[in-house]
Amino acid sequence: MLALVVDDSRAMRMILGRVLAHLGYETVQAENGQQALEVLTAGPLPDVALVDWNMPVMDGLEFVTAVRANPDWRAITLMMVTTESEQSQIVRALAAGAHEYVIKPFTPEAIAEKLELLGVLPAGVSR
């Protein structure tokens, strides 16, 4: 399975990349929502995208909205991974089309649990 990690921090992309690699994913990365849209356009499409909220150029909410507006990208599972923890923001993200929401700081177990709930853990992975 392929996961897209969208975060303006390279360190956080690497941390999430390590978690996802441990779970059996291949990963691609983008520094912001605009770059992530370019990754989707270039293909191949990821099975799941882990998306930060606060990013320069295009933020995570704008990215989620853009992905959901494109029928070709409907199959991509979207999970916000962000420091934004206000209830109103969680509601906004889910209303925009995010499937799940993880608040930083997270544990690897929390990421795995959410991915399992979403049914996008690679086959044969035990967490």
Next chain:
Amino acid sequence: MSVGLAPLGPVGQDQLASIVDAVWTCALAAAEPPVPGTVPVAPGPWWRAEVGITGVWDGRVALECTQAAAVTAASYMLARSPEFVDEVDVRDALGELANVVGGGVKSLLPERNQLSLPTVHPLAEASGPGPAAGCRLALTWHGEPFVVTVAQADVEGT
């Protein structure tokens, strides 16, 4: 108009310590946790990373640490040997730590607030952390000082 710092904050030291502990567990999983320390007087190159919070509560959350602590943090977060950590790595790692700590502080505030993108900059040589303001947590991490401050903005004048 000038913006100073009032000795008020939305969190106590215990709450701030819990946030820092959780952030270190997430971002620096392989590292030893920070332990309580004292605000150092020792000079040396220092870094400051901060995020602003605006809305119901206006203020900022700052991390200040030595060059050695900054390199160690970046080394853990990027899974890279310290000798291969450069300034870009330090800025990125400290910025993300400030972002996540700031998010933790914001989560304790009443809605609604906005979190800024982090800014990271070196402090003047031999300056060390600034004067105490708001809630300050002095830590020692890998033998190096690491200071976390939450301070409310105090708008003075017009």
